[in-house]
Amino acid sequence: MAGIQQRDRVADPVSCLWEAAQRMHSDVDAAYNRLGAILHERADDDQAIGEAEAQANAMGRRYEQLCDQICNTEARTLEGVLAKLRCATRCIRDIMPNGKDAELACDIELRLVFAVERDVERLLSRARLKNPQGLCCCAR
Secondary structure, eight states: OHHHHHHHHHHOHHHHHHHHHHHHHHHHHHHHHHHHHHHHHOTTOHHHHHHHHHHHHHHHHHHHHHHHHHHHSOOOSHHHHHHHHHHHHHHHHHHOOTTOOTTSOOHHHHHHHHHHHHHHHHHHHHHHHHOTTOSOTTOO
């Protein structure tokens, strides 16, 4: 089973992109945490604040571009569909203030959700073509 999951992850470009996004997310998070620390500890140091802000924002833009790439890349497996869903939920969590309803998401998050819907429909259509009797083998 682990071999199949690993093969699916390698075969699906969305899964590979999601793995890269996970690594990048922790770097982006660290950059924004550094900015927050500088704002707190050296509120009068405009140069340090500007540099930290520029670095965090640049990393954030790269992360957003990677999420766009995940959104626009066709998932080839259910593992890829799950990777899109995980990216969407990570994006939603990142923008939600504590206590806010996650239904109030931004554009990229909604596009990722719609992309997941399209991919699931496509994968299910293919599965139905391969098994016209239905997806559930126990409903005989």
